[in-house]
Amino acid sequence: MAFWLGKKANEYQSHKWTVYVRGATNEDLGVVIERAVFQLHASFNNPIRVVESPPFELSESGWGEFEIAITLHFHSDVCDKTLLLFHHLKLYPEDESGHMSIKRPVVVESYDEICFSEPSEGFFARVQNHPAVIVPRLPPGFNVPPVPIEDVDRRKRGDTRDNPLNQWFTNFSEADELLKLAAARQQVQAHIARLRRQLSVIDGQHQQLKPASDP
Structure with missing residues (x-):
């Protein structure tokens, strides 16, 4: 310091x-x-x-x-x-x-x-x-x-x-670190869910654009 x-x-x-x-x-x-x-x-x-x-x-x-x-x-x-x-x-x-x-x-x-x-x-x-x-x-x-x-x-x-x-010491807390990790995990899970929804929409659009096969 x-x-x-x-x-x-x-x-x-x-x-x-x-x-x-x-x-x-x-x-x-x-x-x-x-x-x-x-x-x-x-x-x-x-x-x-x-x-x-x-x-x-x-x-x-x-x-x-x-x-x-x-x-x-x-x-x-x-x-x-x-x-x-x-x-x-x-x-x-x-x-x-x-x-x-x-x-x-x-x-x-x-x-x-x-x-x-x-x-x-x-x-x-x-x-x-x-x-x-x-x-x-x-x-x-x-x-x-x-x-x-x-x-x-x-x-x-x-x-x-x-x-x-x-007053200038950093607050080191295992509990705070666990809370930060839990919050980060929730953000990652939310991001994964959002990407899956986007992929699902893209896949649906791809299926709609696929030409019908000849009889």
């Missing part, structure tokens, strides 16, 4: 940006991730940055776009392998002729799912005790169990619900 600095921008500092790894519904990823390592462009001082607690994010300023490598290290009872992700830092909107604003950032987020097979009891218990902060919108007839209320004063919060950038 990148903010243009406007009148404060110069040749070397045109944008302030933040790269992050967050939960799709702003849940606490600290129950899964032990630390995140961000590898920036070699031109930065100390280009390898380590974030050892949530939120797993890094803010910097600069003028150029580049690819950031992100290595996720999981807790020992989660997975003994690391996960390498790549994110292209984008400072300018897709429409290069568009007007840049200091109030509205350029947001580029990608959605990835990680499956942990046969989780340990300790890991499973931690995940169960840290439910999603924002419950996704579900289709009619679908229900979710109530979310337990936690005493946030007694336990450090690692979710990103109150993150200053929250």
Whole structure:
């Protein structure tokens, strides 16, 4: 996520940006991730940055776009392998002729799912005790169990619900994706039905134009 600095921008500092790894519904990823390592462009001082607690994010300023490598290290009872992700830092909107604003950032987020097979009891218990902060919108007839209320004063919060950038986060929801797929399927089925009707009309016209056979 990148903010243009406007009148404060110069040749070397045109944008302030933040790269992050967050939960799709702003849940606490600290129950899964032990630390995140961000590898920036070699031109930065100390280009390898380590974030050892949530939120797993890094803010910097600069003028150029580049690819950031992100290595996720999981807790020992989660997975003994690391996960390498790549994110292209984008400072300018897709429409290069568009007007840049200091109030509205350029947001580029990608959605990835990680499956942990046969989780340990300790890991499973931690995940169960840290439910999603924002419950996704579900289709009619679908229900979710109530979310337990936690005493946030007694336990450090690692979710990103109150993150200053929250208003710009993309809303990732499996339910919304299912609704989009269902709507797309209905459109395809309607289009197929319309084509079949057109073919039926054309076939009928062809039959009418076919010359009668000689007796």
